[in-house]
Amino acid sequence: xxxxxxxxxxxxxVLSQNxxxxxxxxxxxxxxxxxxxxxxxxxxxxxxxxxxxxxHLYFPTTAIVSLLYVTEDxxxxxxxxxxxxxxxxxxxxxxxxxxxxxxxxQSAGYAYRLKTQLLxxxxxxxxxMRHLLLRYTQALLTQMAxxxxxxxxxxxxxxxxxxxxxxxxxxxxxxxxxxQELISNMLGVRREGITDAARKLQSxxxxxxxxxxxxxxxxxxxxxxxxxxxxxxxxxxxxLLPDRIAT
Amino acid sequence: xxxxxxxxxxxxxVLSQNxxxxxxxxxxxxxxxxxxxxxxxxxxxxxxxxxxxxxHLYFPTTAIVSLLYVTEDxxxxxxxxxxxxxxxxxxxxxxxxxxxxxxxxQSAGYAYRLKTQLLxxxxxxxxxMRHLLLRYTQALLTQMAxxxxxxxxxxxxxxxxxxxxxxxxxxxxxxxxxxQELISNMLGVRREGITDAARKLQSxxxxxxxxxxxxxxxxxxxxxxxxxxxxxxxxxxxxLLPDRIAT
DNA sequence: ATCGGTCTGTGTGATAGCGCACAGAAATGA
DNA sequence: TCATTTCTGTGCGCTATCACACAGACCGAT
Numbered sequence: 361x362x363x364x365x366x367x368x369x370x371x372x373x374v375l376s377q378n379x380x381x382x383x384x385x386x387x388x389x390x391x392x393x394x395x396x397x398x399x400x401x402x403x404x405x406x407x408x409x410x411x412x413x414x415x416h417l418y419f420p421t422t423a424i425v426s427l428l429y430v431t432e433d434x435x436x437x438x439x440x441x442x443x444x445x446x447x448x449x450x451x452x453x454x455x456x457x458x459x460x461x462x463x464x465x466q467s468a469g470y471a472y473r474l475k476t477q478l479l480x481x482x483x484x485x486x487x488x489m490r491h492l493l494l495r496y497t498q499a500l501l502t503q504m505a506x507x508x509x510x511x512x513x514x515x516x517x518x519x520x521x522x523x524x525x526x527x528x529x530x531x532x533x534x535x536x537x538x539x540q541e542l543i544s545n546m547l548g549v550r551r552e553g554i555t556d557a558a559r560k561l562q563s564x565x566x567x568x569x570x571x572x573x574x575x576x577x578x579x580x581x582x583x584x585x586x587x588x589x590x591x592x593x594x595x596x597x598x599x600l601l602p603d604r605i606a607t
Numbered sequence: 608x609x610x611x612x613x614x615x616x617x618x619x620x621v622l623s624q625n626x627x628x629x630x631x632x633x634x635x636x637x638x639x640x641x642x643x644x645x646x647x648x649x650x651x652x653x654x655x656x657x658x659x660x661x662x663h664l665y666f667p668t669t670a671i672v673s674l675l676y677v678t679e680d681x682x683x684x685x686x687x688x689x690x691x692x693x694x695x696x697x698x699x700x701x702x703x704x705x706x707x708x709x710x711x712x713q714s715a716g717y718a719y720r721l722k723t724q725l726l727x728x729x730x731x732x733x734x735x736m737r738h739l740l741l742r743y744t745q746a747l748l749t750q751m752a753x754x755x756x757x758x759x760x761x762x763x764x765x766x767x768x769x770x771x772x773x774x775x776x777x778x779x780x781x782x783x784x785x786x787q788e789l790i791s792n793m794l795g796v797r798r799e800g801i802t803d804a805a806r807k808l809q810s811x812x813x814x815x816x817x818x819x820x821x822x823x824x825x826x827x828x829x830x831x832x833x834x835x836x837x838x839x840x841x842x843x844x845x846x847l848l849p850d851r852i853a854t
Numbered sequence: 855a856t857c858g859g860t861c862t863g864t865g866t867g868a869t870a871g872c873g874c875a876c877a878g879a880a881a882t883g884a
Numbered sequence: 885t886c887a888t889t890t891c892t893g894t895g896c897g898c899t900a901t902c903a904c905a906c907a908g909a910c911c912g913a914t
Binding site for chain 1: 674676678679682684686687697698700701702703706707708731734738741742744745746747748749751752753754755756758759760795835839842843846847
């Protein structure tokens with residue numbers, strides 16, 4: 361839900377809102393250019409279902425997408441978050457086509473998409489493209505691994521901090537449209553648990569929230585409260601994904 | 608700790624004890640053949656540390672290796688298990704060189720190893736090799752994701768069943784050399800929690816254990832008690848990694 | 855045969871998180 | 885303006901798991 365409506369334009373400027381696209385060599389980007397399609401991703405949209413094939417890969421610019429697993433008895437757990445630093449649909453170039461989880465839009469916005477077959481071709485043809493996507497996938501791997509660790513050892517409050525920081529890192533603004541109920545689904549805990557943790561963070565002056573709107577007030581404060589998992593993941597992303605090319 | 612001492616031989620027969628190697632086309636295998644080195648992996652050996660570079664990739668035959676994350680305050684959690692179905696060191700071909708976790712031998716045995724640089728060359732040169740390793744990596748991704756889900760939602764007893772099944776799937780025998788203390792480190796829970804769960808499984812006649820030796824008695828029984836996570840992971844491995852080539 | 859170390863069993867109390875039930879406040883829509 | 889829905893706050897009892905402490909059983913080495 362960007363406040364300024366992003367124009368549906370294929371200018372390099374806009375393309376570069378996705379870090380992966382921004383990092384591609386210019387000739388590579390020129391080749392993809394006309395095949396990239398900017399699409400809005402409304403809140404709650406399902407990009408792929410568990411086991412579902414993808415017709416496109418999505419490179420978010422302002423949208424944030426969660427990879428979720430839903431258990432047989434209806435509980436859910438977030439496996440990882442993908443925003444403008446990454447791409448949805450790694451199964452396409454990893455060779456498995458599908459994954460046993462689903463991708464849901466967590467924060468509305470836009471994404472570029474590219475036809476599956478086209479990306480597969482490009483993945484096989486272009487070494488820079490391959491390197492980039494594989495390094496991103498390794499970062500994703502780390503995010504999943506750290507989610508497992510965090511689920512095992514850290515408190516709801518710490519996890520909420522991690523989740524908020526990961527989300528705000530991927531947002532263009534300091535406001536997140538998100539109810540406590542939805543967050544609890546992501547983290548796989550009770551809504552009341554999020555209410556408690558969020559209230560603590562609010563009274564500490566780190567965030568401010570109000571009926572589905574969360575505002576970041578004190579990033580440093582959140583980082584002081586978060587478990588090590590956030591730092592581990594962030595460090596890996598920074599290490600694996602080189603700075604975007606200046607535009 | 609194989610009861611029959613595996614000869615240090617490079618025959619295709621022995622190579623094929625690792626599913627990935629066994630699945631490679633014959634010409635590919637012939638090229639690697641003389642570079643593969645069979646090494647023993649004693650219990651507790653650290654194959655790589657967090658952030659440590661790898662000189663070799665390891666293709667286990669009889670050994671089982673755990674990828675572990677150790678938190679700042681000394682707690683640990685297993686991220687995934689690797690045995691004769693896989694390879695240790697995906698960071699090498701994914702491009703990141705290192706990972707923020709460690710690889711420890713969980714069950715002694717043997718592995719073939721290959722110099723990092725050689726595998727990188729081969730990964731870039733050979734399409735079948737690349738496809739195989741990437742599909743394996745996707746399966747690993749699923750194992751990590753499911754570990755996160757399991758840590759969130761399932762009981763220690765269910766997780767123990769999952770862990771035992773994953774381990775026995777990768778062992779040549781029905782006996783596992785493993786103390787409850789070590790299992791608790793893997794699962795990131797207390798030793799007493801494992802004692803309780805294990806005793807239940809023993810009185811149900813599913814396993815038998817005695818001072819560091821666990822014997823599988825009733826695989827079906829374990830599968831009846833395990834959470835869905837085991838099945839999800841197993842199904843993905845079966846789907847992504849084609850049957851080994853008949854030897 | 856004995857000693858010391860390792861492995862497993864058990865108890866007691868604390869606590870984080872869960873399930874449920876409900877209330878009040880804020881937004882929404884007719 | 886009013887009714888309805890959505891979102892957040894709160895209370896209460898329950899359970900799984902934790903932390904710590906210790907005992908008994910078994911094993912291996914001397």
